[in-house]
Amino acid sequence: MRVVAKFGGTSLGSGERVERAADSIAAAVDAGHEIAVVASAMGSTTDDLLDEITFDVDDKDRAEIVSMGERTSVRMLKAALAARGVNALFLEPGREDWPVVANEAGEVNVEATKERAAALAAEMDNTVPVITGFLAETLDGEVTTLGRGGSDTTAVMLGKYMDADEVVIVTDVEGVMTGDPHVVEGARNVASITVDELRNLSFRGAEVIAPSALVYKDEGLNVRVVHYQHGDLLGGGTRIEGSFENLIDMREDPLACITVAGRAIRNRPGILADLSQSLRGESINIDAVASGMDSVTFYVDVDISERAEAALHDEVVVGDGSLSSVSVEGDYAVVRVMGGELPNRPGVISDIVGPIADAGINVHDIITSATSVAIFVSWDDREEVLKIVQDEF
Template identity: 75%
Template sequence: MRVVAKFGGTSLGSGDRIERAADSIAKAVEQGHEIAVVASAMGDTTDDLLSEITFNADESDQAEIVSMGERTSVRMLKAALASRGVNAMFIEPGHELWPVITDERGEVIVEETKKWASKLADKMDNVVPVITGFLAQTKDGNMTTLGRGGSDTTAVMLGKYMNADEVVIVTDVEGVMTGDPTVVEGARNVGEITVDELRNLSFRGAEVVAPSALAYKDDRMDVRVTHYQHGDLLTGGTRIEGEFRSLVDMREDPLACLTIAGRAIRNTPGILQRVSTALGDHDINVDAVASGMDSITFYIDESLAAEAEDVLHSTIVDLDQLSSVTVDKDVAVIRITGGELPNRPGILQDVIAPIADARINIHDLITSATSIAIFIDWDDREETLEIVQSQF
């Protein structure tokens, strides 16, 4: 099996941890697996170096300075592997086999990176390449970086382009947890999670795998997150499933839009729960929810509108904080999902502007890290769909 293993700063934060990392790599090599290693800077080295740049340095000089963290890590890890009888070589920008090629802005040049990653992969039958994460270079040899979380990006990208069977992210958590174990009592490891689920969590504060890295995940290649104390690269942790697919989809049946108004909504805990529970108790599925300062809007199947209005009205009568419910029918929804959304600046403008130019009114716009839902009049759905599809 061919594996790309990325060791984060915490997992290389001391001599003992480097020893532990080398042990796990040597064990996998002894079992007959082809291993490539991506190494982050030890501990907080990168942040420490950045904090010491108190002068006005250009981007190229900054990249050279912060690269010293990763350059040190690969040398330490290569030496630790050599002491265990493992044939290893460290690879950094400037090396004849350096694989990650970008333009001057740090955008990956895919064809060049694929070509050099393939050449590097051909060497893995008799050597363990130990590669600096986060760093890159232009075709002219100038130093660039892949941005925050760049070591994760290096690992998953190289895993894809080197035809690895699996990428293992070795970090300081035992995979994805049900909650922050430092805050939530009884948090446990999640054995499997989809790439869409994790991408949403990552953009909302979960520091497990950098969102930029997940864009390179495909169905063919497994990605797994495991704790550096586990000691075995090939087992344990959380497996990330699936891949991002850009998709524009239009719901086949019309929706009804039910809006509850109440001046005290924003200051009354449990209001959303009360009205949502009332709908759930009557087996009324909610397609989407939007909330404002003084209103809550539910989108449900239009065939259930009358029943839902009656249920919500009964709830309103029981709650002094709510004043009224209204119903608007013949609403269509078009959803856009895809891994490129968070990395495409101006994406909302790209979607909304042509719809506005066509004089189509948008009822609502609901977004998440990897999706956009556009609500419009039912009669405008086909034209809106054509406009949105033209952008993707």
């Protein structure tokens, strides 16, 4: 089995942890597996280096300075592996066989990186390459970086381009947890999670794997997150399943927009739960929810909108006076744009709404999440809006 193992800064935070990492790599090699290693800077080295740059510095010099953390890590790991009889070499920008190539804009040069990664993979039957994470190099030899979480990106990208069976992210957490164990009692490890789920969690603060790395995850590449203390690269942790693909979807049936208004709605704890429970009691499924300062809007099938209105009206008339009225409007269509690159695309809302506005179409509502945008328009405008969005994405 061919494995790309990425060791985060915490897992390399001391000489003892470097030795633990080397033990796990050597054990996998002894078991007959081909292992490539991606190493982050030890501990908080990168942040420490950035903190010491108290003077004006251009991007080129900044990249060279912060690269020192990863350059040190690969030398440490290579030496620790050599002490265990493992044939290893470290790779950093500047070497002829360096695999991660960037263009002039600092973006990954896919074709050049694929070619070099394949050449590196061909040598893995008798060598463990130890590669600096986070860094890239232009064809002109300038060092650049892949941004926050860049070592994760390096690992999953190389896993894909080196035709690896699995990428293992070695970090200081027990894979993905049901909640923050520092906050929630009884938090436990999740055995598996989809790319969609993890990207949404990652963009909302879960520090497991960099969202940018998951762009390179495809169906044929297994990805796992494991804790460095276990010392086993080949088992445990959380499996990340599936792949994240760009998708444009239009709901086939029209929706009704039901709005519950109330001046004190934002100050009433549990208001969303109460309203949702009233709809649940009528077996009404909610397609989407939008909330404002003094209103909550539910989108439901037009065919059941009268029952939904009646259920919500009951909440208004029997409540504590914080709700004042219910209104229903339709028919609406919803077009959803889902894609792994949406959060990294500045102006993405403008890119969607601008062409729709230019066509003279009114956007009734927009609901966004970490990796999707839902556009609500009049039912009669749905086909034109779908075409506009497809042309853009």
